[in-house]
Amino acid sequence: MRKVKKRYYFMLLLLPFLYMEFKGFVNVLGYCEKKDANISQLYSEQELIDRAIKFLLTISPSTQVTVEGRRLHIIPYKTVEEFKKINPNCCSVERTAHEGFTQYLSIRKQGKSYGYVHIAYLLNYEEDVEPSKFGLILEFDTCGEMSYFSQ
Structure with a gap:
């Protein structure tokens, strides 16, 4: 009888x-969990x-x-469409931030990290300066919420 109770408590x-x-x-x-759906049901790759x-x-x-200490004013992009027009093929959705990197399992189990959007784009300046290339990685969770990725 005691063994049964111990097993019952252990299972509980x-x-x-x-x-x-x-x-x-x-x-x-x-x-x-918030939206009661899988991320693939919520957003396509293009929507992400x-x-x-x-x-x-x-x-x-x-x-x-700049390295010389000169302050350059960046011309902001006004819309997502303008950004994509100036930077075609700018972005990709990946499961990892970079080769060999895996987010901690405890963070992934909480749903706080699911994938990464890699973005390569041009920064245009108000001054007569050549545009510069810039790259960024944004992390998204299982609900599609974005955050800045840092290791």
Whole structure:
């Protein structure tokens, strides 16, 4: 009888752990709990790229300082369409930030990291200066929310 009770209590203690592991597993596969759908059902690859560009437009700086200390004023992109017109083939959606990198499993299990949008674009200046190429990686979670990627 005592053995049965111990097994019963052990199973009761094990159930929450198993539930959390299952929940983490579905997050790793791209499930968004807030929207009760998988990320592939919520957004196409192009929609993720558009969301990333829109996010980039909100965080882009207005000036850049050169190595010589000269301050250059950046001409901001007004819309996602303008950005894509000036920077065709600018973006790709990847499962990793770069080769050999894997986000911590604990972060992926929480749904805070699912993939990355790689963006390569031109910075145009108000001054008579040659545009410069710039690259950026934005991380997105299982619900498609973007954040700036840093290691």
